[in-house]
Amino acid sequence: MSAELSPIDKAKFVAARRAADFVEDGMRVGLGTGSTAAWLVRCLGEMVRENGLRIRGVPTSSRTASLARDEGIEVITLDEARWLDITIDGADEFDGALNLIKGGGGALLQEKIVATASDRMVVIADAAKEVAHLGAFPLPVEVVPFGWRTTEALVAEALESMDVMGRETALRMNGTEPYVTDEGNYILDLRLGRIGNARQLALVLNQMPGVVENGLFIDICDTVVVGHGDGRLELRDINAGTVTEDRVDFADNENLFRDLGE
Template identity: 55%
Template structure:
């Protein structure tokens, strides 16, 4: 088992608070990314210590490999069916608990799993809490077929929404294209700010070559923000989120 004492204390705190919501017999969705990886380690500790009987679906091959290496059996989503709870990280969280996800390239599977859950809980450090989405590049998973055409259509949609100076860059892994677990490519939209996330989500979804985008709107039920001192703040959609205050508390 990896040594959690060497991990970011804010991420560990958020992970422990989220895993405390897990009950024996639950059907769980396990997210992807650096914070979700810590959560999986914390979950494995509980499974080992308490003998929890869980059924878990993973949102990526990386999470599957990690979970199984720690003794957590992973099943497919179709084998399990509907989930009680999904715990995942986020790249940005706004005051309405809208998210940008996909920094780890798994937002397609993450969205499928989250939407197949009674409840989605996001874990993050204070730096992920923002007043308005957009500083983090928005990932868009696209098909190989017609790749450049899809990129042009995305640029056209961004121009129509009058988003100002933007960049649409292909994500690479080293010098090679980043290929998702589903065999697709990723375009990262460098927008700076997203004034109307719902309008952007609709515009991207209407482009045939777009498989899925990283805007998670109205999906997250609870955000648990861990702080460096080991405490957490729980945010729901009715919370008054002060991103600057939370960021300061995380120092």
């Protein structure tokens, strides 16, 4: 089955497989949303079923919650957990300081709440997600539906004074209707090209009435696990200032791939 995976999927898998090693018995674990995070949930499910790992997972979306239950992971709410030992999630972009853009999957609000309620946040990503400057990926901004056009106009006005390359805004759609988040909100995607001062932009956006949260994750991520299609990976720890290399052998994970093919 591993031979049928694309190089990108292999890179996502090896990052997820290695990040799963950070999870220890008895932990309360934040479970991210998206294609890379889905690999992590599958890896943890295998460890629960085959190794007897006992964890409680706090999903960041209804999609992740459904997958976690299917994998045999005990699912609880953040209110029940109160605080988490670790959150493992993907990212749409990350820079050299491990600042992120997240929200391509539409779960940025819950993702940020869960990540900041954790002792440690680990991001899993393929190498293509690394950028010199954030902004090539459209920045998601979650807004309340009431008066969203006014909120969009306020955001566009604020961008005029921001250090960004582009200033196009668009309402995210789901077919012919606006995309609706798990919290019942809309998402504006800001096509900025390059963000000169991500910290300032995050603060300005969140001061606007109608804006619920933005997809800039500043000083939240502790570790990034970067996967490559040939099984190589890098672990970058922002707190320790270290970069270490490792490798995941696809042959050691035949059971997981077999499960995906059934």
